[in-house]
Amino acid sequence: MRKGKISDNVIRRLPRYLRKLDEMSADGYTRISSKVLGDAMGLTPSQIRQDLSCFGDFGQQGYGYNIASLRGEIANILAINRRLTAVLVGVGNIGQALAEHFSFALSGIQLIDAFDIRPEVVGTQFGNLTVKNADALEQVLDERHPDIAILCVSQESANETADFLVDHGILGIWNFTNVELTQKAKNVIVENLHFTDSLLVLSYYLSEKQKGKTAAERSQNQQ
Amino acid sequence: MRKGKISDNVIRRLPRYLRKLDEMSADGYTRISSKVLGDAMGLTPSQIRQDLSCFGDFGQQGYGYNIASLRGEIANILAINRRLTAVLVGVGNIGQALAEHFSFALSGIQLIDAFDIRPEVVGTQFGNLTVKNADALEQVLDERHPDIAILCVSQESANETADFLVDHGILGIWNFTNVELTQKAKNVIVENLHFTDSLLVLSYYLSEKQKGKTAAERSQNQQ
Numbered sequence A, B: 001m002r003k004g005k006i007s008d009n010v011i012r013r014l015p016r017y018l019r020k021l022d023e024m025s026a027d028g029y030t031r032i033s034s035k036v037l038g039d040a041m042g043l044t045p046s047q048i049r050q051d052l053s054c055f056g057d058f059g060q061q062g063y064g065y066n067i068a069s070l071r072g073e074i075a076n077i078l079a080i081n082r083r084l085t086a087v088l089v090g091v092g093n094i095g096q097a098l099a100e101h102f103s104f105a106l107s108g109i110q111l112i113d114a115f116d117i118r119p120e121v122v123g124t125q126f127g128n129l130t131v132k133n134a135d136a137l138e139q140v141l142d143e144r145h146p147d148i149a150i151l152c153v154s155q156e157s158a159n160e161t162a163d164f165l166v167d168h169g170i171l172g173i174w175n176f177t178n179v180e181l182t183q184k185a186k187n188v189i190v191e192n193l194h195f196t197d198s199l200l201v202l203s204y205y206l207s208e209k210q211k212g213k214t215a216a217e218r219s220q221n222q223q
Helices: A008-026 A034-041 A045-053 A067-077 A093-101 A134-144 A155-167 A195-210 A215-222 B008-026 B034-041 B045-053 B067-077 B093-101 B134-144 B155-167 B195-210 B215-222
Strands: A084-089 A109-116 A148-151 A172-175 A189-192 B084-089 B109-116 B148-151 B172-175 B189-192
Touching: A008 A034, A008 A045, A008 A067, A008 B195, A034 A045, A084 A093, A084 A134, A084 B195, A093 A109, A093 B093, A109 A134, A134 A155, A148 A155, A148 B195, A155 A172, A172 B195, A189 B195, A195 B008, A195 B084, A195 B148, A195 B172, A195 B189, B008 B034, B008 B045, B008 B067, B034 B045, B084 B093, B084 B134, B093 B109, B109 B134, B134 B155, B148 B155, B155 B172
Parallel strands: A084 A109, A084 A148, A148 A172, A172 A189, B084 B109, B084 B148, B148 B172, B172 B189
Antiparallel strands: none
């Protein structure tokens, strides 16, 4: 059904489509127009049609989109049904938040193991996962061939750990270290969650909207 | 120096420019060509020139960019010198990771307070910040007028808390709840760090590259 190369912007909107469609499906809808979907997502109907046309012809004039089949196709594209496997490397605060609260199943990912070097963390239990000593990482990589490593180690060891993971066959790195991975990680897929970048973007839009006035200054002017 | 509206894609690249320029400055460089900067960032020289031309004329033919002045202008655009203030709302694992390890100063943001409803968390110390009872949030919002709220509460209370924050003058929400804020937050700037979306994008690119084979399947084929 796929037509040519899909832009990164469209790809990054797909998870949002998925969430919207799930919500609408839960609310009992079976089909939806590009107008209603666009309103819900803050996009124009024509942008919706353009995005979705990348993946084949779902919409029918005057009928709209069938929610179940559109959802199915997007889930396919996002490889949700591939049962990719992941290991968590570094179980500090972020790692712990992921192990404890994050629903990997929602993304079709299976978290198979977690590792840390600190004795006080090794042995900690999260659901049916027990944090292993980092010494065991090499064997798990070589024997179970996880697809994804979730990198939550310290900034100092980020690149070194990434190199080790790539050397042992990891195909993708979900990078929470706030460090740009500049070495062997270049050969695999890296998805960064750079918190600083995100906060700076927020800061930009906020300043644009407020024409440079902070909330405190605005409040003073009103007095 | 600014020319017209700048696209979201360019804005989201600015923090990366900033990091690169800081690295290069630390390495002793004072100017840089669009070619070298492009190579370092995985962009073409013409994309670099196009991005930076949005903010005025920094480059000189045959000379390149002056790192210090380019850095200064980008920092200005990202409002790093505005000393925006932020409060942390919810000090679970993610909130704790931010309070403990995240350098707000790097983004020019001052974290002035943190709040939680759980008695066992209230009173916890992070640097010179003590987690306050959520009862005190309203007063801090009304008296100190923080610009940004970092939303790290549970999914169930995400929208309700966001509404409360907007009602009390918050201008921007940095949203870690993985929940789409659909109510009053629509009137302020929201920057989402949706972990699921990011993982799905990783999953997509990984599947594209591997043509749908998991690491385990690839390894089996090689045997």
